[in-house]
Amino acid sequence: xxxxxGIGAARFLEGLIRxxxxxxxxxxxxxxxxxxxxxxxxxxxxxxxxxTLAGVVDxxxxxxxxxxxxxxxxxxxxxxxxxxxxxxxxxxxxHIYRTQQLREGxxxxxxxxxxxxxxxxxxxxxxxxxxxxxxxxxxxxxxxHFEEYMVKRRTRPKINYVIFEGAASAKPCKGVIQxxxxxxxxxxxPSNPIVSIGAILAVQxxxxxLQKTRAKVVGISPxxxxxxxxxxxxxxxxxxxxxxxxxxxxxxxxxxMDTLIIDRHDKQHAEEIERLGIxxxxxxxxxRNKRAKIGLAKIAFSELQ
Numbered sequence: 001x002x003x004x005x006g007i008g009a010a011r012f013l014e015g016l017i018r019x020x021x022x023x024x025x026x027x028x029x030x031x032x033x034x035x036x037x038x039x040x041x042x043x044x045x046x047x048x049x050x051x052t053l054a055g056v057v058d059x060x061x062x063x064x065x066x067x068x069x070x071x072x073x074x075x076x077x078x079x080x081x082x083x084x085x086x087x088x089x090x091x092x093x094x095h096i097y098r099t100q101q102l103r104e105g106x107x108x109x110x111x112x113x114x115x116x117x118x119x120x121x122x123x124x125x126x127x128x129x130x131x132x133x134x135x136x137x138x139x140x141x142x143x144x145h146f147e148e149y150m151v152k153r154r155t156r157p158k159i160n161y162v163i164f165e166g167a168a169s170a171k172p173c174k175g176v177i178q179x180x181x182x183x184x185x186x187x188x189x190p191s192n193p194i195v196s197i198g199a200i201l202a203v204q205x206x207x208x209x210l211q212k213t214r215a216k217v218v219g220i221s222p223x224x225x226x227x228x229x230x231x232x233x234x235x236x237x238x239x240x241x242x243x244x245x246x247x248x249x250x251x252x253x254x255x256x257m258d259t260l261i262i263d264r265h266d267k268q269h270a271e272e273i274e275r276l277g278i279x280x281x282x283x284x285x286x287x288r289n290k291r292a293k294i295g296l297a298k299i300a301f302s303e304l305q
């Protein structure tokens with residue numbers, strides 16, 4: 001099984017489903033990025049994973065559908081509506097369908113699995129929680145939803161703090177804790193440690209389940225050479241007093257991690273990571289093509305044995 005955020009995780013999972021049969025793979029997805037736009041419930045990370053594994057994602061952007069159009073959004077802009085959150089016309093259909101199903105009483109996990117099947121996938125994709133849960137950040141420009149910080153503000157504001165709104169009451173959705181308990185191995189995908197994996201860990205009981213599981217927990221560092229390959233992970237780590245390095249990632253995960261795969265550019269951190277009691281594996285973690293994705297997935301899978 002795997003814990004996953006958005007683009008980086010989805011690209012890794014592209015390789016993993018070529019190593020592990022889809023029927024045997026359970027993915028726990030981040031819902032901290034979920035947001036309401038134009039009255040619609042949008043689940044960015046769940047959709048990125050689904051679209052990517054279904055082979056329909058816009059590979060250049062890493063999100064949305066390939067060859068999508070934006071006519072609805074263009075007209076909304078003419079109507080004076082804010083359109084900083086880009087939603088293509090095909091993508092819009094997913095959000096309309098999800099919102100309708102939720103209003104009819106379905107849970108987010110039920111709708112997510114329905115969508116997964118409709119896209120021809122055989123994985124199990126579980127939202128970390130079905131409850132209201134959102135990641136907010138406090139910045140020098142005030143408090144805002146993480147998507148506003150990421151997309152509208154383009155990560156320019158200085159972050160002071162990260163808040164997981166709803167964490168005090170959010171419960172893991174059905175199957176999450178049991179899947180960790182029964183897992184033959186757990187992979188922490190190369191996602192933002194703070195707002196992707198960190199948001200999953202903030203849901204009650206998930207971190208504890210990882211600490212107690214008998215399965216090996218193997219992670220892949222999303223930080224290479226002191227920088228995030230995608231997104232603002234390095235900025236967020238700095239804001240929380242963590243050094244944006246592979247070692248900093250290891251320290252963040254040290255309560256439950258057995259092995260951390262780090263990039264060749266960070267081999268100088270391997271010995272210090274080992275001193276934390278975490279096995280360090282040095283490999284190529286930059287996934288520029290399908291071969292690299294599969295290669296990294298094979299390494300991660302072999303560490304679970």
